Amino acid sequence: MPASGGSTDAFDEFRIEEERLDRGTVVIAIHGDADLRTASELKDRLGAAIDEGPTALVLDLTGATFLDSMALGIFLGGMKRLQAKGGRFRVVAPRTEIRRIFEMTLLDRVFDLDASRQAALAATASGNGRVRPVG
Amino acid sequence: MEEVFEVAFAHPVEREFARVFDEHGISWEYEPHTFVLERDADGTVREAFTPDFYLPDFNLYIECTVMRQAHTGRKRRKVQKARERKGVTVELLFCRDFERLAQRWSLEGLGRAARGGFARGTGG
Numbered sequence: 602m603p604a605s606g607g608s609t610d611a612f613d614e615f616r617i618e619e620e621r622l623d624r625g626t627v628v629i630a631i632h633g634d635a636d637l638r639t640a641s642e643l644k645d646r647l648g649a650a651i652d653e654g655p656t657a658l659v660l661d662l663t664g665a666t667f668l669d670s671m672a673l674g675i676f677l678g679g680m681k682r683l684q685a686k687g688g689r690f691r692v693v694a695p696r697t698e699i700r701r702i703f704e705m706t707l708l709d710r711v712f713d714l715d716a717s718r719q720a721a722l723a724a725t726a727s728g729n730g731r732v733r734p735v736g
Numbered sequence: 737m738e739e740v741f742e743v744a745f746a747h748p749v750e751r752e753f754a755r756v757f758d759e760h761g762i763s764w765e766y767e768p769h770t771f772v773l774e775r776d777a778d779g780t781v782r783e784a785f786t787p788d789f790y791l792p793d794f795n796l797y798i799e800c801t802v803m804r805q806a807h808t809g810r811k812r813r814k815v816q817k818a819r820e821r822k823g824v825t826v827e828l829l830f831c832r833d834f835e836r837l838a839q840r841w842s843l844e845g846l847g848r849a850a851r852g853g854f855a856r857g858t859g860g
Contacts, residue, residue, distance in 0.1 A: 670762045674793035701841055705760050706791060707798060707827045 614666070615639045617646050625656035626725055628718065632664035635672035643672060647679045657689040657725035661718050662699050673708060680712065689713075691721040748849040749802050749834055750788055756837075756846060757791075765790045769797075771824070773817045785814040787826055797826040802834065802850055 614633035621627055627650050635643055650658060660676060662668070680690040691713045694700050703709040715721040743766045745751040750766070757764045768790050774783035787797035797818075801811050808830065815828045831850050838847030 670760075670791075670793040677794050702760055704837060704840070705756055706762055706794065707796065707829070708794065710827055711794075711796070711825070 615642075617643070619646070619650060621655075622722070624726075625654075626659065626722065627653070627655040627657070628659045628661055628722075630661040630664060632666075634667040635665055636667060636669040637671055640671045640675060644675045644678075647675060648682075651679055651683050651686075651688075654686060655683070655688055657691070658683055659691050659693060659718060659721045659725065661693040661721070663693055663695055663718065665696070665699055668699060668702050670706070673702070673706060677708070677711065689725050691715055691724055693718050693721045746788075747800070747802065748852065749846065750800055752843070752846040752849045753789070753798075753800065753829075753834075756843060757789075762791060763793055765792065771818050771822050773814065773821060783814070783817075785818050787818070795825065797824055799826055799828045800834075801828065802831040804831075 615635065615638075616632045618630040618632070619627065620630070629647060629650055631643070633639075647660075658679070660679075676692070683690045692703075693715050694703060695716050700709075700714070703712065703714060713721075713724065715724060743751075743754065745754070745766065754764060754766065767786050767788060770784050770786040772781050772784050774781075776782050787799045789798040789800070790796070791798070799811065799815055801808055803811075808828075812828065815826050818824055818826050834846055834850035837843060838850060
C-alpha cells in the first residue's frame, strides 16, 4: 500500500510516495522540486526507508521536476549507506532535464540509472548494479 | 563556492566546465586539495596529485584532461593511486567526454574549449 506525505503551503508540488514490494524492495518516488526547501523531509524519509534495511531501494524520479545539489547529495549519502549494508540502490531518471543534472555532475557514473521503474526493478531482481561502497 | 571569473583556470575547458556547474547550481572548488601519492625515504614528495575540481556536496573529485588518450596513461595511474591509497572518489574526464556532453546538451562553449584542447593539454 503506497504511503504518501509531503510538504504543504508553497511547497505542495513536492511530495514523496513510498511503496514496499516483495523481497525487501522499497520504491521511493519523488514528485516536484527537490531542493533546499524540501531537503530536510527528503533526507528524513530516505533515511527512514534505509533504516528498515531493504535489500534494494529504487528512487523513482519520474515525477521530479528539479533537483539541486543538496538533493543529489542526499541521494548519494543514501546510496552509500544502503550499499554499506549490502543493499542495492537504483535511480529511475527518464526525464531529460533530470538526466542532464546527473550527467553534468558525473553522478551518472556513480549511480545506476534506469529509464523506467520497470527496468530498475528488473535490474534489482537480477542482481545487476553496484554493491560495493562508493567513496 | 568559488566564482568562475576569479579563478585562474589552467585550461579553457575547466572554465567552461565551472560555468556549467554554476548554471546548474552545483557547488565547486578549483584544485582545493593535493594528495601526496609517493614519498622518498627522506620524506620528500615524489609524486602528488591535485584534481581539478572538488564538488563538496558529493565529496567527489573531477580531473579533466584534453590530451590525446594515448598520452593520458600517467594521469590514469595517478587517479587510480588516489582512489586506492587515499580512498577518494575521482572521476577522470577525457576530451571525448567533454565533446559528448557538449554535443548532447548543446554546450557550445564547452565543446569549443574541448576541441581546442588537443594542442595544449591540462595539468594535474
